[in-house]
Amino acid sequence: xxxxxxxxxxxxxxxxxRRQHSASCRELAVRCPRLQLRSLSAVTSAVWxxxxxxxVLSENSMVLSAAIFITLFGLIIYLHFVKVDQESLLVxxxxxxxxxxxxxxxxxxxxxxxxxxxxxxxxxEAIHMQKVIYYLCILLQDPGDPQGVSEVxxxxxxxxxxxDCLIEVYKSCQEILEQRKTAPQSSGIK
Amino acid sequence: MVLKVFFPSCCxxxxxxxxxxxxxxxxxxxxILAVVHFPFIPVQVKQYLSEVQRVTKVSVxxxxxxxxxxxxxxxxxxxxxxxxxxxxxxEPWIQISKEGDSKFWSCSTLQKQSNNPxxxxxxxxxxxxxxxxxxxxxxxxxxxxxxxxxxxDASKLSAxxxxxxxxxxxxxTDRYDDGPIKLTHWQSDGVEASIIVELMKQASVPACMLLxxxxxxxxxxxxxxVLKFWPxxxxxxxxxxxxxxxxxxxxxxxxxxxxxxxxxxQLMRKANIFVSxxxxxxxxxxLMSWLYRKNRIGHLADTLIPVADHVxxxxxxxxxxxxxxxxxxxxxxxxxxxxxxxxxxxxxxWISYIHLxxxxxxxxxxxxxxxxxxGLTVALCILSDIIALLTFHIYCFYVYGARLYCLKIYGxxxxxxxxxxxxWNVLRQRVDSCSYDLDQLFIGTLLFTILLFLLPTTALxxxxxxxxxxxxxxxxxxxxxxxxxxxSLPLYSIILRLCRSYRLAAGVKFRVLEQQDGKxxxxxxxxxxxxxGSVIQTYRLPTYSCYPKDSWTSLCKKLFLGELIYPWKHKxxxxx
Numbered sequence: 001x002x003x004x005x006x007x008x009x010x011x012x013x014x015x016x017x018r019r020q021h022s023a024s025c026r027e028l029a030v031r032c033p034r035l036q037l038r039s040l041s042a043v044t045s046a047v048w049x050x051x052x053x054x055x056v057l058s059e060n061s062m063v064l065s066a067a068i069f070i071t072l073f074g075l076i077i078y079l080h081f082v083k084v085d086q087e088s089l090l091v092x093x094x095x096x097x098x099x100x101x102x103x104x105x106x107x108x109x110x111x112x113x114x115x116x117x118x119x120x121x122x123x124x125e126a127i128h129m130q131k132v133i134y135y136l137c138i139l140l141q142d143p144g145d146p147q148g149v150s151e152v153x154x155x156x157x158x159x160x161x162x163x164d165c166l167i168e169v170y171k172s173c174q175e176i177l178e179q180r181k182t183a184p185q186s187s188g189i190k
Numbered sequence: 191m192v193l194k195v196f197f198p199s200c201c202x203x204x205x206x207x208x209x210x211x212x213x214x215x216x217x218x219x220x221x222i223l224a225v226v227h228f229p230f231i232p233v234q235v236k237q238y239l240s241e242v243q244r245v246t247k248v249s250v251x252x253x254x255x256x257x258x259x260x261x262x263x264x265x266x267x268x269x270x271x272x273x274x275x276x277x278x279x280x281e282p283w284i285q286i287s288k289e290g291d292s293k294f295w296s297c298s299t300l301q302k303q304s305n306n307p308x309x310x311x312x313x314x315x316x317x318x319x320x321x322x323x324x325x326x327x328x329x330x331x332x333x334x335x336x337x338x339x340x341x342x343d344a345s346k347l348s349a350x351x352x353x354x355x356x357x358x359x360x361x362x363t364d365r366y367d368d369g370p371i372k373l374t375h376w377q378s379d380g381v382e383a384s385i386i387v388e389l390m391k392q393a394s395v396p397a398c399m400l401l402x403x404x405x406x407x408x409x410x411x412x413x414x415x416v417l418k419f420w421p422x423x424x425x426x427x428x429x430x431x432x433x434x435x436x437x438x439x440x441x442x443x444x445x446x447x448x449x450x451x452x453x454x455x456q457l458m459r460k461a462n463i464f465v466s467x468x469x470x471x472x473x474x475x476x477l478m479s480w481l482y483r484k485n486r487i488g489h490l491a492d493t494l495i496p497v498a499d500h501v502x503x504x505x506x507x508x509x510x511x512x513x514x515x516x517x518x519x520x521x522x523x524x525x526x527x528x529x530x531x532x533x534x535x536x537x538x539x540w541i542s543y544i545h546l547x548x549x550x551x552x553x554x555x556x557x558x559x560x561x562x563x564x565g566l567t568v569a570l571c572i573l574s575d576i577i578a579l580l581t582f583h584i585y586c587f588y589v590y591g592a593r594l595y596c597l598k599i600y601g602x603x604x605x606x607x608x609x610x611x612x613x614w615n616v617l618r619q620r621v622d623s624c625s626y627d628l629d630q631l632f633i634g635t636l637l638f639t640i641l642l643f644l645l646p647t648t649a650l651x652x653x654x655x656x657x658x659x660x661x662x663x664x665x666x667x668x669x670x671x672x673x674x675x676x677x678s679l680p681l682y683s684i685i686l687r688l689c690r691s692y693r694l695a696a697g698v699k700f701r702v703l704e705q706q707d708g709k710x711x712x713x714x715x716x717x718x719x720x721x722x723g724s725v726i727q728t729y730r731l732p733t734y735s736c737y738p739k740d741s742w743t744s745l746c747k748k749l750f751l752g753e754l755i756y757p758w759k760h761k762x763x764x765x766x
Contacts, residue, residue, distance in 0.1 A: 094218075095313065095315075095346075
């Protein structure tokens with residue numbers, strides 16, 4: 001319970017918050033760094049300077065209004081579709097795992113994966129640009145092949161926390177996933 | 191194992207009673223559908239439940255007891271409720287009790303034959319009954335295709351959704367009915383119905399019959415022998431308007447059939463076709479009213495002839511340029527003049543033909559414009575056909591140029607083989623060496639040289655006319671793309687996703703509500719709607735779409751060799 005600070009793969013500060021709602025239900029949320037005012041002003045000034053330069057060359061005032069509209073719409077689209085505020089993982093033993101991304105404009109995008117489809121939660125390595133980073137992922141069961149993996153769902157893709165944060169999340173998830181192995185199996189699907 | 195209880199949020203304030211629903215033993219979960227209130231006679235309850243079970247094929251049974259006491263817990267009531275467990279024997283017997291206005295309920299189970307005496311954890315999941323009943327769960331596209339494991343691997347959530355959706359008849363009785371059983375569910379305050387929907391249902395039957403009759407008449411006329419004679423049938427197959435009209439006729443037949451839609455997919459398809467037709471016709475009538483206001487169509491007809499003249503003049507200028515020294519290249523004078531004059535005469539014929547037609551153009555256009563009321567797609571197809579007819583001479587020039595160039599290339603390649611002493615073996619489909627006589631070699635080399643030096647002239651004419659033809663093809667292709675888009679867009683599904691997003695479900699999402707120690711875990715289950723991209727992908731209407739037949743490499747190869755290209759292929763056309 002509580003919040004701890006870690007670093008992301010690119011060096012920014014991220015915060016991990018763990019909450020235990022019950023014995024078999026845990027919520028882990030990673031908060032990404034907020035939109036910086038200085039980067040926003042830098043981009044806006046650059047666009048407006050370029051537009052002013054074009055205006056001086058072409059003497060057409062439409063360029064300036066177009067630049068304002070572009071900046072506004074670009075900012076709205078960025079906040080609504082690109083900038084992730086928080087990524088959270090809700091693990092409910094015997095129901096499933098829910099992955100939520102909340103964007104800066106308040107939009108939330110949720111996916112729920114049922115426990116029957118989850119094979120395991122593992123930490124994997126990947127080559128991202130010029131680095132090798134660790135990422136947490138959910139392995140989905142292949143319905144035809146009990147040993148096979150049908151899909152890999154990567155988690156925390158925008159915040160990309162480093163290994164120490166991922167180990168904490170991994171341990172919490174595994175504690176709940178182990179409960180389903182120790183629970184008495186009733187007849188039926190498995 | 192953890193016990194999951196799916197409780198409808200509408201029953202949170204219901205009076206005390208017993209819980210009825212479905213017990214899914216493989217998943218250790220109970221889906222509660224309604225609460226039956228006191229007083230009741232157990233025999234009647236059992237009878238009612240068996241009847242519901244027979245109609246809906248869902249194994250509805252009594253699952254437990256629900257006590258909503260405004261004051262403190264009454265001991266006698268709780269004992270009474272436990273005794274009920276012996277009358278309606280169910281393993282495990284779920285007891286939920288709510289005190290006063292507290293949000294935190296206590297939930298316990300009674301197991302008579304239990305192997306493990308330890309207290310199992312209970313999760314209480316609230317769900318909105320109406321939304322879950324109306325929503326349709328879409329499996330992810332990957333699993334939808336594999337139909338081997340169906341019944342066993344039915345996910346937990348689809349079982350819950352199925353249970354609620356199939357128990358519609360349970361929700362048909364409300365509290366104003368004088369029956370022996372008093373239920374609380376989402377509709378118990380009064381069954382909802384819409385007058386407009388009922389009226390439309392009544393009106394749709396005769397409308398469908400009328401439409402079917404009209405359609406059978408029209409298809410009978412279309413299939414008559416008169417229209418099957420060679421020139422007419424060739425014309426019908428080439429005009430895209432006829433194909434579009436045939437496509438729309440098919441759609442109308444689908445809508446007007448009096449068989450009820452079997453499943454969700456068919457229902458959505460019918461609704462999509464209906465809305466698409468409606469919007470199409472509405473846009474077409476809008477276009478028609480705009481065209482006929484202020485006599486715009488007269489102005490259009492008046493400008494058509496000058497535009498055709500202008501195009502012909504531009505072509506003549508182009509040919510004069512080619513006959514001179516185009517782009518500084520030196521042409522073979524004689525061949526140049528021959529080809530140039532041939533094409534110029536062709537243009538002269540074309541201009542005279544257009545001028546012959548000019549008095550009738552306005553009338554033809556006026557009547558053809560009326561057919562825009564059949565739909566915007568038909569109007570666009572007519573536009574595409576008009577463009578094809580007006581640029582027919584460009585198509586002719588392209589064919590002449592391509593055939594000439596193709597002949598030249600084949601001649602050159604064959605004579606090149608002769609030049610090297612080889613021959614194409616038709617039997618073996620390969621190049622073999624061959625010994626030629628001296629006079630064969632002499633004439634072959636001579637012809638090869640002639641063809642080689644005449645190549646730039648022919649190639650230039652071919653290049654110019656191919657570019658013009660490609661331009662026209664691209665314009666026609668864009669129009670057809672737009673028609674395709676209007677045809678295949680599932681507008682009803684998109685509007686449904688916009689206004690009633692819970693109807694199209696991609697899955698569920700859970701929200702953790704306030705917890706209290708010692709009480710079961712409380713979750714709220716909401717419907718997670720499908721994304722717009724998946725909506726369009728799942729519900730798009732099939733069309734006779736035209737898509738590029740060749741890949742880029744084969745297209746370039748055909749252009750280089752001079753083979754005639756028809757880049758857009760219609761589905762259903764025979765491969766050539």
